[in-house]
Amino acid sequence: MAHKIIERVDAHYEAREVPFGTVYEWHPAYVALECYCGEQLILTATSPKTVCRCGADVGGFVNDVQEREGRVPDRLTLEKRKAGQLANLLGEALPGEPSAALERLADEDRRQAEVGLVALMSMGKVSYKPLEELSPKDMPARAAAIRLRMTWLKERRDGWLARSSSRRT
Numbered sequence: 001m002a003h004k005i006i007e008r009v010d011a012h013y014e015a016r017e018v019p020f021g022t023v024y025e026w027h028p029a030y031v032a033l034e035c036y037c038g039e040q041l042i043l044t045a046t047s048p049k050t051v052c053r054c055g056a057d058v059g060g061f062v063n064d065v066q067e068r069e070g071r072v073p074d075r076l077t078l079e080k081r082k083a084g085q086l087a088n089l090l091g092e093a094l095p096g097e098p099s100a101a102l103e104r105l106a107d108e109d110r111r112q113a114e115v116g117l118v119a120l121m122s123m124g125k126v127s128y129k130p131l132e133e134l135s136p137k138d139m140p141a142r143a144a145a146i147r148l149r150m151t152w153l154k155e156r157r158d159g160w161l162a163r164s165s166s167r168r169t
């Protein structure tokens with residue numbers, strides 16, 4: 001007897017068009033199982049449940065989802081980073097922002113993507129590691145590095161929006 005996999009969905013981004021561009025919504029990976037006791041389970045990377053109500057251990061499926069999910073977004077963005085994604089996200093320098101520093105940042109990101117490196121952030125320090133060598137225990141540090149960059153990009157964009165709307169009034 002074995003568990004039957006009903007559906008397995010990999011983590012992915014879905015693009016959605018909005019008035020000012022495209023937003024990417026993150027859809028986490030999951031696996032839908034039917035236990036041999038008949039119970040149906042949906043397991044995600046954050047499922048606290050690793051045992052079916054009949055006592056069967058399904059922790060292996062949770063680990064599997066975690067491992068797959070951890071690398072998917074980076075695999076997807078690596079190609080975009082190589083093509084200069086960060087330079088596009090940064091756009092033009094804001095008033096008072098040295099454009100040489102922005103170019104250096106964008107350049108560095110592109111070079112790191114070419115050799116398959118991703119940033120990790122732990123204890124306030126940033127380090128780099130090849131994507132394919134990341135282990136599940138690196139995932140919190142990887143998530144922290146992504147959060148840091150997203151926050152920075154968002155604050156920068158908000159500043160830009162605030163400035164351009166105050167110019168209009």
Ligand SMILES: [Zn+2]
Pocket residue numbers: 035036037038039052053054055056
């Ligand atoms: Zn069961």
